[in-house]
Structures are given as structure tokens and as C-alpha cells.
Amino acid sequence: MRAAIITAPEKTEVLEVPTPTVGARDVLVRIRACGICGSDSLYISIGGLPPRQGHMPIGHEPAGEVVDVGGEVSGVAVGDRVVVNPMALADDIIGNGGSTGALADYLLIKDAVRGVSLEVVPDHIPYEVAALNEPMAVARHAVNQVAPRQSDQVVVFGAGPIGLGITIALKSLGVRHVIVADILPERLDKALKVGADAVINSHDEDLTARLIELHGPGDSMWPDRAGTDIFLDAAGVPAVIDAAFGAAKRGAKLGVVAVHKEPISIDFMNVMSNELTIVGSMGYPTEIFEVTKDIVENWEKYNVIISHTFAFDELAEALQCVATPGAADKVVITFE
Incomplete structure (x- = not known):
């Protein structure tokens, strides 16, 4: 063979x-x-x-x-x-x-x-x-790690395969509002096709202002924070981390599934004062066949x-x- x-x-x-x-x-x-x-x-x-x-x-x-x-x-x-x-x-x-x-x-x-x-x-x-199935299990584990509630408002950074898989998973779980941010219009079109409620072109638009417009203002000791509950990084660039922490309200979560090839500076005064949670995600400890059911039910979306x-x-x-x-x-x- x-x-x-x-x-x-x-x-x-x-x-x-x-x-x-x-x-x-x-x-x-x-x-x-x-x-x-x-x-x-x-x-x-x-x-x-x-x-x-x-x-x-x-x-x-x-x-x-x-x-x-x-x-x-x-x-x-x-x-x-x-x-x-x-x-x-x-x-x-x-x-x-x-x-x-x-x-x-x-x-x-x-x-x-x-x-x-x-x-x-x-x-x-x-x-x-x-x-x-295998890469979508990676996406499903990232979602499981941040444990979204149906009432949550979420933004996914990156509309590549993992980001799109995360979007499908979030909507399959009934999450109320999911935004996808990317800099490529064709990827954002795909995000809408798989079920995103809104998209943001972070190259052309003010990300924080759009998040506040779509998710409302968020409670924080710092001004100009969005009502977004969960930020998911499927892009792997430092600008995403900066943008997430710059918009995060009190009690928000940041999930990181993307590979970052260089260390990133984090303002821990922001993390402490807003009681932010940072959650990593690697592989699929239990999700390899959990995601299979969703692929079967929504295969047309995954095909995108x-x-x-x-x-x-x-x-x-x-x-x-x-x-x-x-x-x-x-x-x-x-x-x-």
C-alpha cells in the first residue's frame, strides 16, 4: 500500500x-x-x-x-x-x-x-x-474548558478551522450570542454561515466599541468594558490577548486554544482587580467522540x-x- x-x-x-x-x-x-x-x-x-x-x-x-x-x-x-x-x-x-x-x-x-x-x-x-472529527474535538475541548452557560455572550477570535468549530459548538450548546472576530472577510463570511450571530472585522473596526455595541457595557473599575462573558483565542497573536484584556469586564473568562510561539506580557493588576479567569486548552482528553454526535447532526455546517x-x-x-x-x-x- x-x-x-x-x-x-x-x-x-x-x-x-x-x-x-x-x-x-x-x-x-x-x-x-x-x-x-x-x-x-x-x-x-x-x-x-x-x-x-x-x-x-x-x-x-x-x-x-x-x-x-x-x-x-x-x-x-x-x-x-x-x-x-x-x-x-x-x-x-x-x-x-x-x-x-x-x-x-x-x-x-x-x-x-x-x-x-x-x-x-x-x-x-x-x-x-x-x-x-479530530480537529473538531480540539475545538469542543476548548469550549468545555470555559464551561459556557446558555445566557453567556461570547467572542471567538480567529475564524480558522478551530475558531469555526468553536462557533458551531457554542451554538449547538445554545449559547445566546456568539461573535467571531477576524481580519479576513471571507473567513467572517464562513463564520456567519456556520451560525455566528455577528462578526467583527478587527482590521477595519474598533473591536471594543463593537463589542460594547453588540454585548452592551460591562461592569468594571476601568472604563469602556464590554458585557462579553467569554473571550476565546483561536488566533494565536498577541493583539488578541491585548484586545481581550482591554475589553474584559469583571468576572470575564479568557480561553486560549491557539498556539502562541512567543511569551506575552499580561497586566495582572487588570486580572486581579477584575477577577478575570484565564483557561488553557490542549487536545481532547474526553471529547474525541463527544464531538462526533454534533458533526453527525450538523455536518452541513462543518462542511463549510x-x-x-x-x-x-x-x-x-x-x-x-x-x-x-x-x-x-x-x-x-x-x-x-
Whole structure:
């Protein structure tokens, strides 16, 4: 079978490797779609992760069709459409330094347990949408971390895949008012399509003034604060943190799911006096299949997140697209 392998820094090849053999507790999945993550670009740039630098399989956002099931596996049948938990085996994480990757014709799910390592989805869900399951679990965990109430007013910074996933999750939970802020008009259009109540172009508009206009004034010992209850950073730029703390009322929360590559200064007098809460979010400790139900119920909205699809034969072009700033939002590889 074919598999995408990082063979050196900045070099990924599609190589012929043996098709896996199914054991009694395993499931073999024919990959039908696999998303490309920003972390894939990072792994490629450094030549892979130890101990597999120079020969590391990649791909950790798969959806596919079950083609073989071990005799000791229950709840999964040949022909089922499935999504996968790449983190199920802590010592062999799929596409993140483990022995296998999902950018391949087939993926062996070792010690397969439905609801732990894989989950079945209905046949009407397109494979490329099902492949969003892993990154959307990241978005759902970010939402769970800030524990929104239905009465809350929220602003999401960044309308990339995670920010859009957060927006869908918030509205699925019945959150009253969700604003999405970004600097790209086309991304803001997508935010409205997936259910945002309002959008702010933070390049062209006064963010705090618009928040006050939309969410009302907020209680604070400092002037010009918005009635926004929760700020969620899915952008990862220092200006977002400055903007959030500059608009935050007493008791507001800031959730951070974006990767910040440099340290950021924070005014702790502001944090203390307004009793602000800062909450980090990483991965998806319990959300990998929690989000699956929402994808099934709202797959048309999640479909909006996908900006490009490429065939596996076009992998080099797809990776270049992902690595080019501003060229794409979510890229998914499809397999015939």
C-alpha cells in the first residue's frame, strides 16, 4: 500500500509499504479522507519526531471504511464508516511519532474498541466531513474548558478551522450570542454561515466599541468594558490577548486554544482587580467522540470549514498549500 512518510527535513515521500495484517483485536480501515494539520507542517520541517526522525508516517485526522475486523472485536463490522482516535494508544500515537500514519491507503487500529479507538458514523456523512472529527474535538475541548452557560455572550477570535468549530459548538450548546472576530472577510463570511450571530472585522473596526455595541457595557473599575462573558483565542497573536484584556469586564473568562510561539506580557493588576479567569486548552482528553454526535447532526455546517480537497496523488501540492500562509483554511486529502 501507499503511505506518506517524512524522510528528511522538508521532505515527504509517498512510499510503498506492507499492508498491515489484522490480529484478533484489531480493525483494518481503508482510508477515504484525511485532514492535514498545521502540526504536520511542523513535523515535516524538522524531519519527523524522535525516535522516527527520517522515517515518520504522518496523518492523524482520518475517516474511512472498515475492511477487516479481528475476531475479538465487537460493535464494528466490515463496511462501517468510521472516525478514529489517533491518541488511543499512548505509546503509539497515530501520525504523531507513532509507527503508523493515516495518510495511507490503509490504517490498522490496534486493540480496537468502539467508543475508545474508533467510532461508527452514518453512511450519509461525507468522508471529508467525518475527517474533521479530530480537529473538531480540539475545538469542543476548548469550549468545555470555559464551561459556557446558555445566557453567556461570547467572542471567538480567529475564524480558522478551530475558531469555526468553536462557533458551531457554542451554538449547538445554545449559547445566546456568539461573535467571531477576524481580519479576513471571507473567513467572517464562513463564520456567519456556520451560525455566528455577528462578526467583527478587527482590521477595519474598533473591536471594543463593537463589542460594547453588540454585548452592551460591562461592569468594571476601568472604563469602556464590554458585557462579553467569554473571550476565546483561536488566533494565536498577541493583539488578541491585548484586545481581550482591554475589553474584559469583571468576572470575564479568557480561553486560549491557539498556539502562541512567543511569551506575552499580561497586566495582572487588570486580572486581579477584575477577577478575570484565564483557561488553557490542549487536545481532547474526553471529547474525541463527544464531538462526533454534533458533526453527525450538523455536518452541513462543518462542511463549510473545508476550503480545499486534494487527491492522495496530489499530496505534494496539498502540503504546499497548507504551508503557504493565507492559502487555505482546512485541507483534506481524499482517497478513491
